[in-house]
Amino acid sequence: xxxxxxxxxxxxxxxxxxxxxxxxxxxxxxxxxxxxxxxxxxxxxxxxxxxxxxxxxxxxxxxxxxxxxxxxxxxxxxxxxxxxxxxxxxxxxxxxxxxx
Numbered sequence: 001x002x003x004x005x006x007x008x009x010x011x012x013x014x015x016x017x018x019x020x021x022x023x024x025x026x027x028x029x030x031x032x033x034x035x036x037x038x039x040x041x042x043x044x045x046x047x048x049x050x051x052x053x054x055x056x057x058x059x060x061x062x063x064x065x066x067x068x069x070x071x072x073x074x075x076x077x078x079x080x081x082x083x084x085x086x087x088x089x090x091x092x093x094x095x096x097x098x099x100x
Contacts, residue, residue: 035065
C-alpha cells in the first residue's frame with residue numbers, strides 16, 4: 001500500500017529547494033531572535049540590576065549587536081534592525097529623562 005503512494009515520483013527525484021529556502025529562513029529567524037533576547041537581557045541587566053543607567057545598558061545592547069553583526073557577517077537587514085532599535089530605545093530613554 002505504501003509503495004503505491006510513492007509510485008508516481010522516482011526515488012530521490014523530488015525538488016527540495018522550497019524546503020531548503022524555508023529551513024534557511026527558519027535558522028536565520030532563530031539566530032536573530034536569540035541575539036535580540038541576549039541584547040535585551042544585557043540592556044536590562046546593565047540598566048537595572050547593575051544600576052548603571054539606561055544609556056549604559058543601551059551601549060551594551062549596541063555593542064553586542066555590532067559585535068554579532070561583524071562576527072557573523074550579518075546582512076544589511078541586521079544593521080537596520082540594530083540601528084532602528086538603538087534609535088527607538090534611545091528616544092525612550094530621553095523621554096523618560098524629560099518626564100522624570
